[in-house]
Amino acid sequence: MNLSQLTDQNLLENTRGLVKQERELIVEICRHLREIERRRLFSTLKYTSLLEYAVAELKYSETQAVRRISAMRLLRDVPGVQDKMATGEINLSHAVLAQTLFTKEKKARREYSAELKLKLIEKLAGKSAREAQKVVGEINPDMKIKPLTFDMIEDEVLREKLLRAKGKFAHQNPGMSLTELLHKLCDLVLQDSAPVRPRADSKAEVLRQVRRRAGERCEHCGSVHALEVDHILPKARGGKDEPANLRLLCRACNQRAAIEKIGAKKMFGYLKAPVRHYS
Ligand SMILES: [Zn+2]
Incomplete structure (x- = not known):
């Protein structure tokens, strides 16, 4: 399929559908790994462990294999997690984090029932990696984010x-x-080392005003990365260099705005790195 022919809406919809399939696949893969382990099938293939099998036979990196096996063990111990993973409420990282916590807690001779585990996992639902790490760090200090040294x-x-x-x-x-x-x-x-000049007519001062008004963030997405001042009405169409016609955008939002203004075809000619055609 030539993706460049898709409408924006179809592209976004297709991607959402694919990711849904990916999530369901991860759960299915975990279930299969579980059954392979139960049958000790990796032994038949002369591997010493499920991990070795997953790396050598399935071509996962060690990290990928460890994460999937960790999630598999969580699904085995807490069946209620399966639906949450399939819907994306709990992602693979949440599952790995929870399983790591339960392993550490078990070593410290603190046992959890499946119900209690599920309750705890629910606390991780929808959380960012950092927030989730905080939740488990409060339960077991070993899981705390280490301060920088x-x-x-x-x-x-x-x-x-x-x-x-x-x-x-x-x-x-x-x-x-x-x-x-x-x-x-x-x-x-x-620190804003440039002194604020009283004259507001110089271009540099106008740009500074726009940046300050935007709070040094992209006015579209809030990013602080690679900020650029954009003309809302392009200069070529008579747009002026005045604050009312200017806004602060990050590079990606500025490029997207340009794609919307002048069309993707023309813009892809200007853009190099971020946009490539895969078919
Ligand atoms: Zn932005």
Whole structure:
């Protein structure tokens, strides 16, 4: 199918349908893995474990295999999760997180009934990875997000730079944590160092006004990434460089606005990286 011929609406609908199938497939795959394990079928194929089978035979990466097996064990222990996974209320990451928590809790000799597990899993429904991590971290401190430390920085040159920067603040705060240092560095970069000029007619001042009015966020999606000032009525059609005709957009929203204004065909000619044709 040549996807570039689809209407925007059909493209979005098809994608939604595919993802629904993907979710149902993951549940089915977990159920199949469960049955393969129950029959010890991986042994017949001379694999020492289900994990080894999943990596070597099914070509999953180790991480992908571990996640699916983890979800499989959760589905085995808490059958009520199956429907929640099929609808997307609980995604694979939620399932892995919950199963990891239950394993840790079991090691600490805290046993949960299936009902209690399901109640806990319901607390993760619809949550972002960070929020979900917080929920499980409150139950088991081992699951807490670890605070940033300097020795977590793998890049030695960067670690050295950060330590030197920390040294610069040592007179104010000798035991500065990495989080505190990053706050400080970001504040330095983000502070509005340009003095506000009284003259509002210069172009730079108009642009600054637009950015300030938008709160330094894309006015369409709220992103703070790669912000650009867009002419609502294009300059080519007589749009002016005045605040009422200007808005702050992130690059992606600006490109989408251009696609809507001048048409996809013409715009794809200008765009390089983000839009490619797959058929
Ligand atoms: Zn945006």
